[in-house]
Amino acid sequence: MKSLPVRRFKFLAFVAVSALATATLAQQQAKPSTPAAAKAAPAASAPPNFQKTMGNPSAPITMEVFGDFQCPACRAFFESTTKQVIDDYVIPGKVYLVHRDFPLDMHPYARQAARLANAAANFGQFEQIERALYDHQDEWSAKGNIADVIKASFPPAEFNKFLAFANQHMDEINASIERDRAMGTQRNVNQTPTVYITAHGKTEALPGGGVDYKLLKSYFDYLLRQ
Amino acid sequence: MATTAIPSETSPRAAAWPRVLLVIGRVALGAVFLIAAYTKLHFNGSWHFGDYHFFFAMAIDSYNMLPLWAVEIMARTLPILEALIGALLILGIGVRWVAAFTSALLLVFIGAMTRALILHIQIKCGCFGNDEPLTIWTLLRDSTLLVLSLAVTIGAFLVKKRDTASA
Numbered sequence: 001m002k003s004l005p006v007r008r009f010k011f012l013a014f015v016a017v018s019a020l021a022t023a024t025l026a027q028q029q030a031k032p033s034t035p036a037a038a039k040a041a042p043a044a045s046a047p048p049n050f051q052k053t054m055g056n057p058s059a060p061i062t063m064e065v066f067g068d069f070q071c072p073a074c075r076a077f078f079e080s081t082t083k084q085v086i087d088d089y090v091i092p093g094k095v096y097l098v099h100r101d102f103p104l105d106m107h108p109y110a111r112q113a114a115r116l117a118n119a120a121a122n123f124g125q126f127e128q129i130e131r132a133l134y135d136h137q138d139e140w141s142a143k144g145n146i147a148d149v150i151k152a153s154f155p156p157a158e159f160n161k162f163l164a165f166a167n168q169h170m171d172e173i174n175a176s177i178e179r180d181r182a183m184g185t186q187r188n189v190n191q192t193p194t195v196y197i198t199a200h201g202k203t204e205a206l207p208g209g210g211v212d213y214k215l216l217k218s219y220f221d222y223l224l225r226q
Numbered sequence: 227m228a229t230t231a232i233p234s235e236t237s238p239r240a241a242a243w244p245r246v247l248l249v250i251g252r253v254a255l256g257a258v259f260l261i262a263a264y265t266k267l268h269f270n271g272s273w274h275f276g277d278y279h280f281f282f283a284m285a286i287d288s289y290n291m292l293p294l295w296a297v298e299i300m301a302r303t304l305p306i307l308e309a310l311i312g313a314l315l316i317l318g319i320g321v322r323w324v325a326a327f328t329s330a331l332l333l334v335f336i337g338a339m340t341r342a343l344i345l346h347i348q349i350k351c352g353c354f355g356n357d358e359p360l361t362i363w364t365l366l367r368d369s370t371l372l373v374l375s376l377a378v379t380i381g382a383f384l385v386k387k388r389d390t391a392s393a
Contacts, residue, residue: 073348190359191348204270205357207285207350214294215287219280 048169050118050176052099052126055090061223062198064098066184069114069133070107070141077193077210078134084213086127089220099130101180102192109144111177116146118173119166128153129162199223248381249318255328255374256315263309265355278305285352289338307331315378322386325379332372339365 063085067074082097089095101118103110113133120129132153133146140149151159166173184194187205195206200223206216267278274281283301286292292300311331314324335353342349342360351360358364 188357202270202272204281207281207288207352207356208359209288209347209349211284212287212294215280215283215297219277222277222280 048122048165048172048176050121050173052101052117052121052130054086054097054127055095056093057096059090059093059096060199061089061094061220062096062098064100064196064198066100066102066180066189066192066194066196068102068104068107068110068192069117069130070110070137071104071192072137073191073210074193075134075137078130081211081213081216085216085220088217094224095220099126100184101177102184102189102194103177103181104192107141109141109146112144113140113146114177115166115170115173116150116162118176119162119169122165122169123158123161125154125158125162197223200226244381245385248321248378248385251374251378251381252315252318252321252325255325255371255378256312258312258371259308259315259328260312262354263305263312266305266308269355269357281356282352285350285356288347288349288352289342290347291338291341322379322382325375325382329372329375329379332368332375336365336368336372339368 065074065077065082067078085095086097090097099117101114103114117126117129117133120126129150132150133140136149136153140146147159147163154162187194187196189208191208193210194208195211197204197206197219266282267274269281279298279301282305283297286300286304287294287297311324311328314320315328339351339360343362343365347360349360350356351358351364353364353368
């Protein structure tokens, strides 16, 4: 026959375990609603996301471009090479394209353009703003009237969201640009565009200043055959 | 009958120094070409026998001088050619013709580099690896190599001529 204190202890232990199990179950049931809630929340209250990327992150090849939106060589590279890479390799899921900000000091409006691009990236509009910035580079690079020139490429409400976000999150955006620049400096980037290709666990720097699409294509095809 | 040695116009030591200088010159030039080939085949910490030509083709193409087919042929062959030139110069095989060819090759390189600098094309040199920017200093370095190469070429022809004459 068991004594009364032992029974009382067992009862208390049962109550404690039950309470713990109920709390855990309740927490687990509450968990699936968290991401949905985050998605439903307005972007302004979510943590900023400056992912200036296109394509599938698990693509066999990653192409990182250290670029400056005011640099004519970057525009030439974007127009003649990157656009074709997007169509032929990024959209089919073979290449994951990553933009890294590397605004050069010689270009007075490059940083301003990068801020706007980061703001648009937060709303998943990086590809659109990159196209707009390069397509209209001549128009804004003389006077720095970036917003006036670029706003025509977006619905007004959408573009106003970018501007508001850029103003509200200036420090975070600047920090993001500086992180990219620091990464470039660490990798000895000294001109734009500078392209890095990662495949099969190895990262290779391509000769700086841009690459012809046909040469890049033959390299990609070689990497994909490996 | 006693024979007397014909006194030579120059002492043996004086006659040897052009040959010594020629050996030093051709070995130095050969070493530079071997290093140039090595940096095109070995970079980012590993050998790139299978894909070196992609990177080098991109460097050559940035000069905007050749059609793509010529760029690809040059990218595949030039590092091998540089290694061959280096080996032949160091081993002293066909020095006169190899040095003359090297001088012509350097002249072509210098011409391409000068054109890029005049046109303010900011590119990688492609001389020693794929990451070296083209500057006035790379042009001066290649010009120094051309002087050395011409000296080896002229020296090799003069030594051969003297050897033929003395034989």
